[in-house]
Amino acid sequence: MGRLNNKVAVVTGGNSGIGLATAVEFAQQGAKVAISGRNQTTLDEAVQVIGHGAIGVKGDVANLGDIDNLYKEVSSKFGNIDVLVVNAGIFKSAPLAEFTEELYDEIIDINVKGAFFSVQKALPYLNDGASIIITSSAVNELGFATLSAYSASKAAVRSLARSFSADLLDRKIRVNVLSPGPIETPIFSRGGASAEVVEGTKAAYAGATPIKRLGTAQEMAKGFLFLATEDSAYMLGSELVLDGGIKEL
Numbered sequence: 674m675g676r677l678n679n680k681v682a683v684v685t686g687g688n689s690g691i692g693l694a695t696a697v698e699f700a701q702q703g704a705k706v707a708i709s710g711r712n713q714t715t716l717d718e719a720v721q722v723i724g725h726g727a728i729g730v731k732g733d734v735a736n737l738g739d740i741d742n743l744y745k746e747v748s749s750k751f752g753n754i755d756v757l758v759v760n761a762g763i764f765k766s767a768p769l770a771e772f773t774e775e776l777y778d779e780i781i782d783i784n785v786k787g788a789f790f791s792v793q794k795a796l797p798y799l800n801d802g803a804s805i806i807i808t809s810s811a812v813n814e815l816g817f818a819t820l821s822a823y824s825a826s827k828a829a830v831r832s833l834a835r836s837f838s839a840d841l842l843d844r845k846i847r848v849n850v851l852s853p854g855p856i857e858t859p860i861f862s863r864g865g866a867s868a869e870v871v872e873g874t875k876a877a878y879a880g881a882t883p884i885k886r887l888g889t890a891q892e893m894a895k896g897f898l899f900l901a902t903e904d905s906a907y908m909l910g911s912e913l914v915l916d917g918g919i920k921e922l
Contacts, residue, residue: 675703676902681751683743685709685734685791686761688719690858691808694890695758695897700725702898707747709734709761734761734787737794744798753800756901759791759807762826764860766819777822784826785833792837792848802845806900807834809850811916827852831912838910847909851896854916855879857887882917 682699686692687708696719700706706727710716716729730746732739747754762784767776788807795805810827812820830850837848855878861871879887896915899905905913914920 675701676898677756678703680704680755680901681707681747681753682756682758682901683707683709683747683754683795684758684760685743685787686808687723687758688712688715688729690860691853691856691890691893692758692760693719693722694894695760696723696727698891698894698898699756699901700727704756705751707743707751709739709743733783734791735782737790740787740790740794744795748798754795754798755800755803757792757795757799757803757805758897758901759788759805759830761787761791762808764823766823768819769821772822780822780826784823785829788830789833792833796841799844799846803847804901804905805834805837805846805848806897807831807848807850809834809852809912811852811854811914811920813852814920834912835910847905849900849905849908849910850912851893851900852912852914852916852920853888853893854882854914854919855887856893857889882919883922884917886917888915888917 677699682704684692684696687696688710696706696708700723706723709730709732711733713731716731720727720729728750730743732743765780792805807830809831812824813828813831834848834850861874893915896913
């Protein structure tokens, strides 16, 4: 018996990286899985990888209509939601002096506004006692050059988990965050950087962790599984940090 047998799980940004690994883990544990993402091609590919009757719904979490459409589709196919992983987000950086309003708005619209309304608009579709998990980051308490807006966005969703938990106490809905450190995912190459630059960036991030390596998406998926199940029943408005020690040492 899987640990999520007959549960309905939604993973936003589930078409690559940590989100995809989490969707695969949930499906293998018996959940009915729905993922969302902005790219139809990668969505279709991800659904094939996940298997187990998973569905993919194209949408941008910065567009509230797309969020509504996601939950309506899930409801019509699977019913109410037991586990919601709010994972859709972007990682972009720039020196403070060169930051543009457009870049700032893009980061905040997707990472903060998208997370806020992904939870709010799910409320009519969530079962009482559901688990909501928001992807934050180890940088939510750290200061790195060029990452000011991104770090602030991840600190914001850490704060949202506390307030959402208070809001939803009467429905016994738990809201927690998982905060990864640097993880081996396709995000490093999305900006069009050369292979040499990508490898150099990975090496730098790995070297910044006490454990001296990048984490894996599969390791993060195990953390999401813990937060999705009754194993974490006493966690509320809290944070699971899986960062290779970068915040702690």
